[in-house]
Amino acid sequence: MGHPPSQIKNTVWENRLINYTIRRLLLLIPLLIFISAMIFAILKLTPGDPAVILLGERATEESIELTREKYALNKPLHIQYVKMMTNFFTGELQSIYYKENVITVVLKRMVPTLELGFTALMLALAVSIPAGIISAVKRNSFFDYASMTTALFGISIPVFFTGILLIFLFAVKLRLLPASGYGGSMFTLEGIRHLIMPAFVLSFTLMASTTRITRSSMLDVLKEDYVRTARAKGVRESKVIWKHAFKNALMPITTNVGNQIARLFAGAVLTETVFAWPGVGRLAVNAIFRRDEPLVFGCVLILSVIYVVVNLMVDLFYGAINPRVRYE
């Protein structure tokens, strides 16, 4: 349009957006401190001498003493914490097991995790959004009941159940797919063959909540006056559903999907374990069991921060899809 008043409005809006973004980013700092302090505190509850764990049972007294010195393990807790945080940010925090910088170790595992996660999410969205819309439009129909029941099972059935069932059927009985493991990049045949089962299992859990939310927010919107008006005007039903209803129902769906994306980076701990998928989730679990304290600390911290940042981006994305959103 280009009228001066609307331009002024736009600048105000942009300023607010920038302010909002900066404030949210600043909030990351206390968040980071709190999360790291909490993880640190829990880790310190673990019995045993970290220096001994670090070096193994047969280490000499001397080397243990040196390690304590190096990681400030003989200092009070708050100094140990500060040391760990500084080490984390300077990239000196090393995994005990991998003997490598924690951040590098985590980032290396990101690729399989994201391959699995995004394939599963795409699968889930491709099924659940149409299913949710149809369920809402044809409320109380057979389809509605069927998809809602499936969704309920999706939330309730543990991943190891579906995983085990699929492995038993497709790997043991039918010998169609490999039982577990990573077959290389998802752009190769072997990679895809390995990806199918875990992606399906993971998408089943993601599907459930999106279907339910799509259905309930569509039901809300379909009751609105503007939908009735559109229908009364004689707008085609498909257009009413897609343009008038679905567009307005998108907000809660975006929240949900955004949340799922934010969680994808943490890897699907269970799916990765069941299928021996070399992702971040399994890395974290193994680190916990190996008592690889620095890696656990780094892993959880990185994953939490990614979660917060992705959620922030989703919040900002709202403004793009819904002009009514105001950032204060």
Place this chain on the structure above:
Amino acid sequence: MVEKTLLEPGKSLSQEESAPRYAAPGEPSSPPVSGEPSSPPVSGEPSSPPLPGDVMAEHPGGLRKMKEAMGILLSSPTAVTGLVIVLFWVFVALFAPYITAYGPMEQDWKAPNQGPSMAHPLGTDELGRDIWARLAYGARIVLVILPVNEKIWLPGGTAIWGVLAALFVGASLGLISGYKGGWLDEIIMRLLDAMMSIPVILLYLIIVAALGASAVNVVIAIAIVGTPGVARLVRSLTLDIRTRDYVRAAETRGESLFYILFMEILPNAKGPIIIDAMLRVGYAIFAMGTLGFLGLGMPPPSPDWGSMVAKGREFILVGSPWASLWPSIAIASLVVGLNLLADGLREESMRYQ
């Protein structure tokens, strides 16, 4: 700030409050079937005339409320289905010694890894232990007893205690946060948000790995992980309820903070909290299964569903899936039951608004 509440618009108010007028004791309640799952809350008088007072008067106090709650429950087929499944497991857990032919640790070296048979209805595991017996005794740990150590145990299952603890801490924080507002609210909610950003399963694992795998520590983990969610819910309910007249009245009377929070606000928020708690018990059972599956379940000989899955998994590739399938089904069915119960109750209580 984009406000994201856990609530759908229709379900934010106390649901039990407006329910009594419809749910006549004993009468199969037939509310107007306009009940969209998210119909806007109708304020003011309900459209149909209230029942004669004497019917209510016959059942004073708690009994009447129980009957009303049952009325809501029984009018939803979904909730009844869920209730039946949950009660089945409670029954199995309570009467485990009477409905199993073997003990949970009893081994039969001659019959390991068998499929279902007459002698062992669900088959046996790798040590020849009866899977049905282990499932039944496993249900006890989840639902009816909390083993503190080898000799002492408390009534109420591990999952139940965990959720109760989360409810207690979460509700207290949520009430204070929502009622007081201001910087206190800001700090509490920011801290809880931070906790929520830690991946749930990892948080469970770290806590239980640090404290050691035992039922009490699992309770602690469930409580810590569940607290932020409960607090958020209770806070949003409190924000709404604190503007009501009866809260103003209590303030004017000069009631203590404790009284206002726990006697005025909390009882009026209990509907959504109860439904949320049921879902949470489901999550807790899920979490216990996950912990067991990943190797942090109850210490070995004790029958832990998750550990049973993990152990049985090793034998799938050699073609005997039973030992891991049954406990998976047990976990799934119990969680499905709780979800159905919560879903049914939510839809049903929404109709009364």
